[in-house]
Amino acid sequence: MTPAERKDKIEAYGNAVALLEAALPQFPREMWQWKSAPKRWSIHEILVHLADSETNAYLRARRFLAEPGQPVMAYDQDLWAQKLNYHAQSTDDALALLRLVRKMTYALIRDLPSDVWARTAVHPEHSNYTFDRWLEIYSHHIHNHIAQMKKNHTDWLADQTL
Numbered sequence: 001m002t003p004a005e006r007k008d009k010i011e012a013y014g015n016a017v018a019l020l021e022a023a024l025p026q027f028p029r030e031m032w033q034w035k036s037a038p039k040r041w042s043i044h045e046i047l048v049h050l051a052d053s054e055t056n057a058y059l060r061a062r063r064f065l066a067e068p069g070q071p072v073m074a075y076d077q078d079l080w081a082q083k084l085n086y087h088a089q090s091t092d093d094a095l096a097l098l099r100l101v102r103k104m105t106y107a108l109i110r111d112l113p114s115d116v117w118a119r120t121a122v123h124p125e126h127s128n129y130t131f132d133r134w135l136e137i138y139s140h141h142i143h144n145h146i147a148q149m150k151k152n153h154t155d156w157l158a159d160q161t162l
Helices: 003-026 043-066 077-083 091-109 114-118 131-139 141-160
Strands: 120-123 126-130
Touching: 003 091, 003 114, 003 131, 003 141, 043 077, 043 091, 043 120, 043 131, 043 141, 114 131, 120 131, 126 131, 131 141
Parallel strands: none
Antiparallel strands: 120 126
């Protein structure tokens, strides 16, 4: 990744929570727990997932910097959503956690020297898991879930007309 590409991804990472918060008002609260299919996620579940994912990202970023080459935890996101009963968890708390953890990680990574981005960690699901790869994943993670929420909303609207 070039330094310019990395800078763009860091900024996308840093701005993503604001984009999410700007997108949320378009989705009526009464549809936040609606699912288009049993194995699909609701907006509510997506928000709690984002908090869990971001806390994992927070820890992984710190591992790259403080203990490069060490293992990072993998987790089954679908199992977490089910076993941790995401629908019973507060979306307000999830958003507050997401906002704070992403803010702290953005502050940590925005001015790092270029040599740290080649550092690796051992990830059970990704070979050659570098800090650059971490950035690639998390710089668009929230953006992808906003698109998923928009699709849920479109499907919910269609379901209301049936």
